[in-house]
Amino acid sequence: MDLEDWYTACTEIPRVVPNDLTQISMAPLGDGRAMVVCREEDDAVNAYTDYASERWLILSLTSSGELERERIPGPPTPDGMVGIQLATLGDVVVAYGGGQFKYLEWGSGPCWFMAVYTIATGEWETIPPTKGPSIDMPHVFTSGDTLVVVGGYKKNGFAYGTWEWSVETRVWRHCGRCPVTVTSSDVGGLLGSAYHLLTDDRHLTFANKTWETAHKVEKRRVLLSAPLYGRHMLVVTCSHDFKILERGDIRCQIFDSVSQ
Numbered sequence: 066m067d068l069e070d071w072y073t074a075c076t077e078i079p080r081v082v083p084n085d086l087t088q089i090s091m092a093p094l095g096d097g098r099a100m101v102v103c104r105e106e107d108d109a110v111n112a113y114t115d116y117a118s119e120r121w122l123i124l125s126l127t128s129s130g131e132l133e134r135e136r137i138p139g140p141p142t143p144d145g146m147v148g149i150q151l152a153t154l155g156d157v158v159v160a161y162g163g164g165q166f167k168y169l170e171w172g173s174g175p176c177w178f179m180a181v182y183t184i185a186t187g188e189w190e191t192i193p194p195t196k197g198p199s200i201d202m203p204h205v206f207t208s209g210d211t212l213v214v215v216g217g218y219k220k221n222g223f224a225y226g227t228w229e230w231s232v233e234t235r236v237w238r239h240c241g242r243c244p245v246t247v248t249s250s251d252v253g254g255l256l257g258s259a260y261h262l263l264t265d266d267r268h269l270t271f272a273n274k275t276w277e278t279a280h281k282v283e284k285r286r287v288l289l290s291a292p293l294y295g296r297h298m299l300v301v302t303c304s305h306d307f308k309i310l311e312r313g314d315i316r317c318q319i320f321d322s323v324s325q
Contacts, residue, residue, distance in 0.1 A: 092151035092158045094184050097126035100158050102139065102149050119149065140180035140189040148249045149178065150205040152212055154232050158182040159212050161205045163249055175201035175218070181232065197237040198228035202249040206260050208271060213260070215271075216247030223248075227276065240274040254298045263300060 089103045101122040121139035124132050140160065142149070148163020162178030177200045179192040199217030203224065206213050211229040218224060223246045229238050245267050253262035259272040270277050301317050 090149060090151045091124075092153045094123070094153070094158070099124045100151055100182070102151055102160065104147070119146070137187070138189075140182075140191055142178055143176050146176065146178055148202050150249060152205055152207045154207050154212055155210060156184050157232055158184065159205075159207075159230075159232070161203075161212070161214060162200075164200075164202050164218075175199075192235070195237055197239065198226065198230075199224040204247045204249055204251050204253075204262070206253060206262075206271075207255070208260055209258075213271065215243050216251075218248070227271075227274075229274070241276065243269075243276055244278060245269065256296045256298055261298065 089101060091099050091101045093099050101124055103120050103122070119139055119142060121137050123135045123137055125135070126132055142162070143165055145165045146162050147165070150161050150163065152159050152161070158181070160178070160180045160182065162176065165176030177194040181190045181192060182188070183190070198214035199219060201218040201224075203214045203217030205215075208229070210233075211231050213227065213229055215227040216224055225242045225244075225246070226239060227241050227243050229240050230236070231238075245264060247262065247264060251262060251264050253260055255261075259270045262269040262271065267278060297319055299317065299319060301315065
């Protein structure tokens with residue numbers, strides 16, 4: 066998929082993913098396809114309540130540059146599950162959740178959710194609970210042939226542990242401590258062999274099971290990052306302390322990992 070195809074796909078997403086859906090996560094499936102998970106929003110019932118449900122979609126980029134969508138069955142999820150993240154790991158997609166929204170408490174709490182989708186068969190497998198990684202809004206990505214879960218929340222504070230999971234062995238391994246607080250709201254992208262994580266004021270890299278702080282950045286809220294080509298990444302930010310997001314708050318930049 067070249068840059069023109071990427072542009073077409075991005076401009077078509079609002080048409081195939083309606084405006085009443087929020088909390089979107091997407092993972093590539095290959096052959097111009099991607100999986101999307103999002104939550105329904107209702108005028109009477111906010112998308113973050115126990116009563117909202119997930120929608121699981123397959124988006125396909127056609128030869129004419131249009132996006133088609135197909136709704137698919139998702140895995141069983143706990144009621145009120147929020148913050149589900151998707152990550153492609155070889156020939157599977159891993160869905161790892163976030164937290165469980167508690168309507169009466171108006172907040173979320175820890176809740177285990179993990180499932181594996183086999184791309185070739187379209188079948189889901191639920192992964193049983195385990196001790197180790199945070200189950201309350203951590204950041205999720207892939208590095209090599211492993212899933213990485215880092216940060217999130219724990220009782221009375223933040224979690225800093227970094228955990229790797231292999232789809233082959235189904236074993237979790239602790240691989241160090243992240244130097245800053247990281248949650249599911251932070252974004253990043255894989256460039257070459259290193260994962261680049263962008264928080265509000267830090268640029269971190271993760272490679273060979275090790276975190277490094279590349280440099281501090283201007284304190285802005287990172288909305289989106291997407292790998293483009295080679296070692297370049299599109300980064301979209303806005304004012305950190307915005308009350309109402311305005312057009313002037315948005316800043317788009319091309320990040321070059323080689324020159325940083």
